[in-house]
Amino acid sequence: MTxxxxxxxxxxxxxxxxxxxxxxxxxxxxEARTGRPVVISAVSAxxxxxxxxxxxxxxxxxxxxxxxxxxxxxDVFVELMxxxxxxxxxxxxxxxxxxxxxxxxxxxLLAIHGQALAEQAEAKGQVIRFExxxxxxxxxxxxxxxxxxxxxxxxxxxxxxxxxxxxxxxxQATGQGYNALFxxxxxxxxxxxDPNLDVGxxxxxxxLALLASIAFGTKPAFDRVQLEGIQRITLEDINQAADxxxxxxxLGVAQRTARGLEQRMxxxxxxxxxxxxxxxxxxxxxxxxxxxVEQVVLRGPGAGEGPTASAVLGDICDLARGLRIATFxxxxxxxxxxxxxxxxxxxxxxxxxxxxxxxxxxxxVAAALGDAAVSIDRMRQxxxxxxxxxxxxxxxxxxxxxxxxxxxxxxxxxxVDGTPVALRxxxx
Amino acid sequence: MTxxxxxxxxxxxxxxxxxxxxxxxxxxxxEARTGRPVVISAVSAxxxxxxxxxxxxxxxxxxxxxxxxxxxxxDVFVELMxxxxxxxxxxxxxxxxxxxxxxxxxxxLLAIHGQALAEQAEAKGQVIRFExxxxxxxxxxxxxxxxxxxxxxxxxxxxxxxxxxxxxxxxQATGQGYNALFxxxxxxxxxxxDPNLDVGxxxxxxxLALLASIAFGTKPAFDRVQLEGIQRITLEDINQAADxxxxxxxLGVAQRTARGLEQRMxxxxxxxxxxxxxxxxxxxxxxxxxxxVEQVVLRGPGAGEGPTASAVLGDICDLARGLRIATFxxxxxxxxxxxxxxxxxxxxxxxxxxxxxxxxxxxxVAAALGDAAVSIDRMRQxxxxxxxxxxxxxxxxxxxxxxxxxxxxxxxxxxVDGTPVALRxxxx
Numbered sequence: 001m002t003x004x005x006x007x008x009x010x011x012x013x014x015x016x017x018x019x020x021x022x023x024x025x026x027x028x029x030x031e032a033r034t035g036r037p038v039v040i041s042a043v044s045a046x047x048x049x050x051x052x053x054x055x056x057x058x059x060x061x062x063x064x065x066x067x068x069x070x071x072x073x074x075d076v077f078v079e080l081m082x083x084x085x086x087x088x089x090x091x092x093x094x095x096x097x098x099x100x101x102x103x104x105x106x107x108x109l110l111a112i113h114g115q116a117l118a119e120q121a122e123a124k125g126q127v128i129r130f131e132x133x134x135x136x137x138x139x140x141x142x143x144x145x146x147x148x149x150x151x152x153x154x155x156x157x158x159x160x161x162x163x164x165x166x167x168x169x170x171x172q173a174t175g176q177g178y179n180a181l182f183x184x185x186x187x188x189x190x191x192x193x194d195p196n197l198d199v200g201x202x203x204x205x206x207x208l209a210l211l212a213s214i215a216f217g218t219k220p221a222f223d224r225v226q227l228e229g230i231q232r233i234t235l236e237d238i239n240q241a242a243d244x245x246x247x248x249x250x251l252g253v254a255q256r257t258a259r260g261l262e263q264r265m266x267x268x269x270x271x272x273x274x275x276x277x278x279x280x281x282x283x284x285x286x287x288x289x290x291x292x293v294e295q296v297v298l299r300g301p302g303a304g305e306g307p308t309a310s311a312v313l314g315d316i317c318d319l320a321r322g323l324r325i326a327t328f329x330x331x332x333x334x335x336x337x338x339x340x341x342x343x344x345x346x347x348x349x350x351x352x353x354x355x356x357x358x359x360x361x362x363x364x365v366a367a368a369l370g371d372a373a374v375s376i377d378r379m380r381q382x383x384x385x386x387x388x389x390x391x392x393x394x395x396x397x398x399x400x401x402x403x404x405x406x407x408x409x410x411x412x413x414x415x416v417d418g419t420p421v422a423l424r425x426x427x428x
Numbered sequence: 429m430t431x432x433x434x435x436x437x438x439x440x441x442x443x444x445x446x447x448x449x450x451x452x453x454x455x456x457x458x459e460a461r462t463g464r465p466v467v468i469s470a471v472s473a474x475x476x477x478x479x480x481x482x483x484x485x486x487x488x489x490x491x492x493x494x495x496x497x498x499x500x501x502x503d504v505f506v507e508l509m510x511x512x513x514x515x516x517x518x519x520x521x522x523x524x525x526x527x528x529x530x531x532x533x534x535x536x537l538l539a540i541h542g543q544a545l546a547e548q549a550e551a552k553g554q555v556i557r558f559e560x561x562x563x564x565x566x567x568x569x570x571x572x573x574x575x576x577x578x579x580x581x582x583x584x585x586x587x588x589x590x591x592x593x594x595x596x597x598x599x600q601a602t603g604q605g606y607n608a609l610f611x612x613x614x615x616x617x618x619x620x621x622d623p624n625l626d627v628g629x630x631x632x633x634x635x636l637a638l639l640a641s642i643a644f645g646t647k648p649a650f651d652r653v654q655l656e657g658i659q660r661i662t663l664e665d666i667n668q669a670a671d672x673x674x675x676x677x678x679l680g681v682a683q684r685t686a687r688g689l690e691q692r693m694x695x696x697x698x699x700x701x702x703x704x705x706x707x708x709x710x711x712x713x714x715x716x717x718x719x720x721v722e723q724v725v726l727r728g729p730g731a732g733e734g735p736t737a738s739a740v741l742g743d744i745c746d747l748a749r750g751l752r753i754a755t756f757x758x759x760x761x762x763x764x765x766x767x768x769x770x771x772x773x774x775x776x777x778x779x780x781x782x783x784x785x786x787x788x789x790x791x792x793v794a795a796a797l798g799d800a801a802v803s804i805d806r807m808r809q810x811x812x813x814x815x816x817x818x819x820x821x822x823x824x825x826x827x828x829x830x831x832x833x834x835x836x837x838x839x840x841x842x843x844v845d846g847t848p849v850a851l852r853x854x855x856x
Contacts (some may be wrong), residue, residue: 295728296566
């Protein structure tokens with residue numbers, strides 16, 4: 001008789017219930033694969049009386065997730081509540097203090113408190129696993145931490161917020177504007193309670209910070225991720241980008257450069273015929289580049305009951321099989337504290353300006369760019385009926401710092417209306 | 429002072445030298461990630477005097493890989509020789525008998541002798557790891573065995589021979605025929621010594637058999653893979669498929685059905701706008717479908733020094749970290765022996781016939797299909813200058829067994845010249 005792996009599951013929303021369902025439905029398969037029964041001892045959620053579609057009577061119930069986390073009949077604390085403070089943090093700390101392993105889907109908690117939690121876990125020989133925190137069902141944490149462990153990672157890129165990718169691809173597909181699709185997402189339940197977590201890039205930024213830590217051996221540092229949301233992207237930007245052979249994606253990019261760690265989550269142009277450019281709807285994609293492997297692309301559902309529960313189960317099966325690894329792939333105490341790169345590597349940029357229609361206006365734009373040493377690859381001015389004319393520019397490669405000088409000059413000039421839109425063109 | 433992991437590497441071709449280079453270049457990184465030094469004790473190859481571009485003087489040399497495999501200063505035998513009999517098999521068996529773990533890139537050896545080797549390994553508590561045997565740098569064995577362990581796998585598909593995909597995509601891109609591109613691949617060194625391993629689908633079939641074993645908990649059974657090569661694909665097939673919105677790929681498909689295990693490696697039509705359809709050149713792609721995760725797509729380089737060495741290093745790092753798992757994901761003695769499904773699930777088919785140009789010919793074709801209960805979705809007959817007219821047909825869904833009855837009737841008729849081409853249209 002082998003010893004079962006006993007779980008305590010805190011949080012019985014979509015993902016928590018998905019995990020319970022798999023453990024019931026696939027009990028025999030899980031035991032065959034891991035060599036031992038995987039069982040649930042106890043569960044916890046805010047409301048014990050809520051109908052969740054399945055009976056939970058066979059499990060002990062705890063109102064307090066901290067009480068769940070420290071139960072004697074729990075080997076692994078499965079944290080599926082969310083939130084980077086409050087009960088999720090308290091219960092995770094309590095579980096580690098009580099010598100439990102932790103499996104979590106909580107990207108915010110780890111992106112912000114991951115270093116401290118990893119150190120706490122390692123001090124007692126416990127592990128924290130978080131496959132479900134990044135890119136839903138895609139086994140990207142495992143691929144990066146283990147499968148590609150022989151590589152010096154040179155760049156990580158990813159589309160890791162399905163809602164943003166849905167909005168951006170639906171804008172192009174349906175010709176609707178950002179606001180209409182944002183509203184639609186709200187109705188479809190695709191938005192977080194605070195929608196800025198999605199459209200402001202925060203949620204995807206949490207995920208990027210976790211991958212960057214593993215990739216570059218650095219402390220997770222969400223506060224050093226440069227964040228820019230998709231709220232200012234217009235249908236015109238989408239269509240112009242398409243005309244030039246690009247797609248606009250909320251793209252995370254992390255690189256370790258001589259000037260520091262670069263972590264950006266921002267709308268970027270990518271080639272339409274690249275795997276990232278071809279990614280439609282709510283699907284996620286992560287691109288990993290390493291000195292040996294060149295480029296690996298992972299694609300899959302970024303959210304939803306089944307896919308996220310699949311990731312949680314992957315971690316649980318690892319623990320059942322005795323596969324134990326440091327939280328971010330190497331001892332937390334050895335992770336480096338690298339400053340944020342103040343400016344990213346040079347890239348071409350896409351600019352959109354609203355130009356006041358008066359003689360010499362375009363010349364002033366060209367001069368402002370030239371004065372900052374930003375050279376123009378392509379420029380188009382469109383005919384128009386409004387008092388301002390849309391002007392689109394693709395620059396040659398320059399740094400963002402250089403570009404910002406030109407943008408400030410443009411904004412201060414008397415020929416540009418409002419703030420120009422500037423999107424990086426990420427080379428693949 | 430931590431104990432180093434000591435390797436014996438047999439085979440110093442492209443991959444072997446790639447592994448040696450990474451272990452030298454990334455010694456510090458590997459030690460940081462695995463917590464211990466990864467070192468090479470000894471190497472072995474056929475010709476000790478050959479210039480391999482790097483000095484191997486610091487390692488002990490063995491002419492005989494069996495002698496290497498059993499050395500006291502070797503913890504892990506790294507088998508990069510290839511071949512499913514002879515020295516590779518003998519040395520692998522010797523290594524396991526001597527209590528060593530094995531890391532191998534040898535798909536043929538494992539597809540044919542994997543069951544016996546896995547049983548031998550498990551009897552002594554040793555492990556065999558083979559990430560590099562399937563799809564080069566893509567961490568697909570790990571993703572399937574570990575990351576997706578919570579899923580009942582419903583289907584595995586893959587383009588896993590870069591040479592075939594190069595030929596097929598170059599036919600479309602350049603308008604050259606199969607023979608010209610086959611010759612070009614020979615000159616570029618893209619073909620195995622026996623080219624039938626590539627273009628006959630054998631190499632990719634080995635890989636499919638390994639993935640199917642993990643996915644479905646079955647004994648690896650290469651002898652039950654239905655193999656069909658790409659040698660009969662014409663430029664006309666490629667162009668017609670493209671006209672209808674498809675691409676032709678040498679596609680591996682494995683499914684466990686009520687009628688048995690289905691393993692096919694054959695040219696198939698896939699939608700041009702799907703990830704598989706968009707895959708160009710020598711790149712590999714594996715699609716994994718599970719009851720919880722829905723669909724995950726992994727894409728990356730299928731061969732080459734760096735990518736294949738990356739996969740070997742992934743396995744080595746796992747062993748250095750103490751991550752040990754059964755060869756095919758569960759105890760080999762528990763793997764099931766499932767008969768091959770005699771006919772696959774129904775699918776639409778693409779047919780190309782050469783029709784003798786005489787009155788009533790097309791009617792006879794339609795009748796032969798109808799008599800076998802194969803119904804026609806689309807049919808085109810082309811104008812022509814030859815004595816036979818090309819006819820292209822897309823059927824509605826039918827089983828291959830049903831289709832074969834129709835194909836036999838067509839071949840036996842007096843209106844069809846030669847053997848019709850029949851390609852499955854794989855639904856994604």
